[in-house]
Amino acid sequence: MSTLEVSPAEPRLSESGHLVVNDFSIQVATVNGSGSQTANTVLMRSIFQMGVPVSGKNMFPSNIAGLPTWFTIRASKHGYIGRKKEIDFLVAMNPETAREDVMKLDSGATVVYDEPLKLDQLRSDLHFYPAPFDKLVAPVCPDAKLRKLVRNMLYDGIVAWLLGIEMDEVYKALVKQFGKRKAKAAELNWGAAKAGYEYASKTYTKTDPYQVQRMHANTGKIIIDGNAACALGAMFAGVTVITWYPITPSSSLVESLIGYLKRFRIDAETGRATFAVVQAEDELASIGMAIGAGWAGARSMTSTAGPGISLMSEFVGLGYYAEVPVVIFDVQRVGPSTGLPTRTMQGDLLTTAILSHGDTQHPLFFPCSPEECFSMSIDAFDFAERFQTPVFVMTDLDLGMNNWMADPFQYPEKPIDRGKVLTAEDLDRLGGFARYKDVDGDGVGYRTLPATNHPAAAYFTRGSGHNDKAQYTEREDDYIHNMDRLAHKFQVMRKHVPAPEVTYRRGAEIGFVACGTSHYAVGESVDQLLAEYEIPASYLRLKAYPFTAELIEFIERHQRVYVVDQNRDGQLLSLMRLEMTPEQIAKLRSIRYYGGLPLDARTVTDEVVRQEEK
Amino acid sequence: MSTVATPPPPPKKVNRVGLEVLSYKGAKTTLCAGCGHNSISERVIECFYELGVDPWRVGKFSGIGCSSKSPAYFLNLSHGFNGVHGRMPALATGAILANRTMLGLGVTGDGDTASIGIGQFMHLVRRNLPMIYIIEDNGVYGLTKGQFSATADVGSKLKTGVINDLPPFDCCALALKWGATFVARTFSGDKKQMQTLLKAAIVHDGLSVIDVVSPCVTFNDHEGSTKSYSYMKEHEEVLHELDFVPSYDEISVDIPEGEVRDVRLHDGSHLRIRKLDRDYDPTNRLSALAAIEDAEKRHEVLTGVLYVNMEKPNFLQILNLAEEPLATLPQSKVRPPKAVLDEAMEELR
Numbered sequence: 028m029s030t031l032e033v034s035p036a037e038p039r040l041s042e043s044g045h046l047v048v049n050d051f052s053i054q055v056a057t058v059n060g061s062g063s064q065t066a067n068t069v070l071m072r073s074i075f076q077m078g079v080p081v082s083g084k085n086m087f088p089s090n091i092a093g094l095p096t097w098f099t100i101r102a103s104k105h106g107y108i109g110r111k112k113e114i115d116f117l118v119a120m121n122p123e124t125a126r127e128d129v130m131k132l133d134s135g136a137t138v139v140y141d142e143p144l145k146l147d148q149l150r151s152d153l154h155f156y157p158a159p160f161d162k163l164v165a166p167v168c169p170d171a172k173l174r175k176l177v178r179n180m181l182y183d184g185i186v187a188w189l190l191g192i193e194m195d196e197v198y199k200a201l202v203k204q205f206g207k208r209k210a211k212a213a214e215l216n217w218g219a220a221k222a223g224y225e226y227a228s229k230t231y232t233k234t235d236p237y238q239v240q241r242m243h244a245n246t247g248k249i250i251i252d253g254n255a256a257c258a259l260g261a262m263f264a265g266v267t268v269i270t271w272y273p274i275t276p277s278s279s280l281v282e283s284l285i286g287y288l289k290r291f292r293i294d295a296e297t298g299r300a301t302f303a304v305v306q307a308e309d310e311l312a313s314i315g316m317a318i319g320a321g322w323a324g325a326r327s328m329t330s331t332a333g334p335g336i337s338l339m340s341e342f343v344g345l346g347y348y349a350e351v352p353v354v355i356f357d358v359q360r361v362g363p364s365t366g367l368p369t370r371t372m373q374g375d376l377l378t379t380a381i382l383s384h385g386d387t388q389h390p391l392f393f394p395c396s397p398e399e400c401f402s403m404s405i406d407a408f409d410f411a412e413r414f415q416t417p418v419f420v421m422t423d424l425d426l427g428m429n430n431w432m433a434d435p436f437q438y439p440e441k442p443i444d445r446g447k448v449l450t451a452e453d454l455d456r457l458g459g460f461a462r463y464k465d466v467d468g469d470g471v472g473y474r475t476l477p478a479t480n481h482p483a484a485a486y487f488t489r490g491s492g493h494n495d496k497a498q499y500t501e502r503e504d505d506y507i508h509n510m511d512r513l514a515h516k517f518q519v520m521r522k523h524v525p526a527p528e529v530t531y532r533r534g535a536e537i538g539f540v541a542c543g544t545s546h547y548a549v550g551e552s553v554d555q556l557l558a559e560y561e562i563p564a565s566y567l568r569l570k571a572y573p574f575t576a577e578l579i580e581f582i583e584r585h586q587r588v589y590v591v592d593q594n595r596d597g598q599l600l601s602l603m604r605l606e607m608t609p610e611q612i613a614k615l616r617s618i619r620y621y622g623g624l625p626l627d628a629r630t631v632t633d634e635v636v637r638q639e640e641k
Numbered sequence: 642m643s644t645v646a647t648p649p650p651p652p653k654k655v656n657r658v659g660l661e662v663l664s665y666k667g668a669k670t671t672l673c674a675g676c677g678h679n680s681i682s683e684r685v686i687e688c689f690y691e692l693g694v695d696p697w698r699v700g701k702f703s704g705i706g707c708s709s710k711s712p713a714y715f716l717n718l719s720h721g722f723n724g725v726h727g728r729m730p731a732l733a734t735g736a737i738l739a740n741r742t743m744l745g746l747g748v749t750g751d752g753d754t755a756s757i758g759i760g761q762f763m764h765l766v767r768r769n770l771p772m773i774y775i776i777e778d779n780g781v782y783g784l785t786k787g788q789f790s791a792t793a794d795v796g797s798k799l800k801t802g803v804i805n806d807l808p809p810f811d812c813c814a815l816a817l818k819w820g821a822t823f824v825a826r827t828f829s830g831d832k833k834q835m836q837t838l839l840k841a842a843i844v845h846d847g848l849s850v851i852d853v854v855s856p857c858v859t860f861n862d863h864e865g866s867t868k869s870y871s872y873m874k875e876h877e878e879v880l881h882e883l884d885f886v887p888s889y890d891e892i893s894v895d896i897p898e899g900e901v902r903d904v905r906l907h908d909g910s911h912l913r914i915r916k917l918d919r920d921y922d923p924t925n926r927l928s929a930l931a932a933i934e935d936a937e938k939r940h941e942v943l944t945g946v947l948y949v950n951m952e953k954p955n956f957l958q959i960l961n962l963a964e965e966p967l968a969t970l971p972q973s974k975v976r977p978p979k980a981v982l983d984e985a986m987e988e989l990r
Binding site for chain 2: 267
């Protein structure tokens, strides 16, 4: 294979001479199961390799083949990688949705489409580029059975020509995507990409303004999805027992982890696994196993999504009350019930914070990027053992399953913190211990691991009432004493959870509070508000629950605080209200989006402006 | 009876690891006087004491119910985890994966296992996780005052006169069909048989399921119950006479010709099975199932070793798990070096 057959693209000016460089969104509408994911990933990666900040969002159905899928790529020289609400450049490959997709476009947008769809008849205010995909694919893919899968690669070539993406980069991205083992498939796809490029170069006159021009913003960066980043974090945290039940959108977290563990965690001397992975029969079992393992001293985890969280409720209460460390990854999706399994939502913020019956409180970590997925996963394991409690790492489908640009992850410098564990030697020295006694004033007792060779090591763990010595009790004073200690422990956590990221803006009357993937929309909205409306806004991004003192200070320092939620009921807002004074609550406003797509900046900006004008 | 059984050592009363029987006891039972479960607790104390198992090596697990309270009444020097209803298998699985040197001892009931916990029970069986799983089976919910469980026989009558009209799950049949490698049934009133079975289970390196018919004196020991002491006395069909010869026992006794089957257990101990009135091959799964089915038709309760399989790999072997406990692996074994992260990053560029 050679890349020299195609010359690098010349910059082409549109008719008007007005160019939009490195600042637009592309939407590819296809049918799932048609190999479009490969074509889309290659297209995104090509732009990434051109040095332009880029993001890719897959909007796919809960189905294996035959239903509409949209992939949105955003290129942004400003580094905005949240979803852009407006589509500038459409590749319409799906006959079922093409009409609606075209009708939704803003005036001046561009459409590449499969010629027989005759989309140019629908509107006159768009730039249309038809291509006969079936005719073009036949000569480059003699095997008719494979054509369906190769056909989509044609649009990569077409789009490359139209946008000025260098074909060398397309080729490199293709090779990366297919790897060495699938060289033949890569060759076939490369043929299709070239055919698309050649067709475009011979046929089209460029009339649209969109253009990719080389930048150098991505030097050293990687592309990774949040699930794989969490998996790497878990591996470098030293996870040893992993239990799970497949569920979208969390499955690929454990699947990535299994891949890494098999490569990097087989003991070189013995050939044995330094980990155990169990695909459990359901989420009740997966959390139960993880808690059993955490109790016995393993670094244990499970990974799930909303429906699994609901099922895990009872066991998480046991983990809280019996004080067992475990890390639960919740890759949130749209609920209630089965909901929209392949769409994103911050749907479990309230549920997880107080999951299970009785009085329970659980720490939540909110990573917003692959880098944080990695580092906060490591933190979560340390935190779970330090505080002997279940810890939730809350991501969502957008972060977990989409590909993101990221800086290479930093190797953890801090040694692993196994928390307060007494060994046989400690017990010799101390003579004994009381499992739930608050010796250090932080609410956290000392524990021993099962199979510790010492007559004073054993204690009996139970989900029923227990006193300091882990003995069964139904006494009023014992119960209250224990629950008060647990509440105190949660208060102590405030000083140890990851602190929020706060940006105060001079003269800002308003501030934003958000968590997780809302970050990208909010960060961009802050800029939009200033540039378009001259409204300065501060921004506090929460990284964890329980909340810290910075949040209170932030509210105190602003007139109005917009709490951004990707759910209908303002779950983050509700969680904040639980611990605010009436004066603080009076300052809180709510911005909620719950359509299942990643939150976009325009939605946030419009809502702030609407509420500010009232 | 064989002459193999060695009486407990007389004068000083310590076992081979130097512990008195006191070291194997637990808190005072809070179950009803005469409850079959208390007899089972006593057998646990005796067997672990007599075999000289280090109590610190044992992990006790239970779910919810009368049966599941009992781990507090034996082996005080062992860690214990009394979890949630019907989900003891999950806790035990996780714990044993975390520390495979732990000897897992699960105690559960018929409601905990066959009703709410049937799913986890079946998957535990399927995995052949090395642990002992004792079902204290009385066919009734005690703590909620006497409702039927899923092991209650058709036609069995509650004190209130309610008749059970659904067929029972036979936990032994399920266990031996789907993957447990030591399956036995016994009666809490049969001290010798229970002891022998429990000792064999202690050394077995796979899942041992022991279903112990253990009458509930308060709610299910009346006329019309099929889980009462009197019903068991009339309907128990003892399959064979059993003897356990521990691996460290140096007394070598010739195996009598013909009538005795000798099963060499994983640690070198022996289970001697002496034929009574029928030929029963506990290594044959199909005939075991047939015998259970047949007994059910005749309203008999078969007791003894129903099935034993010494070949099948257990879950830890299938996972190719490290020999040392995962729980205490040092950082050097569980956090790959920086070069690994660099390699992973390079692949993602």
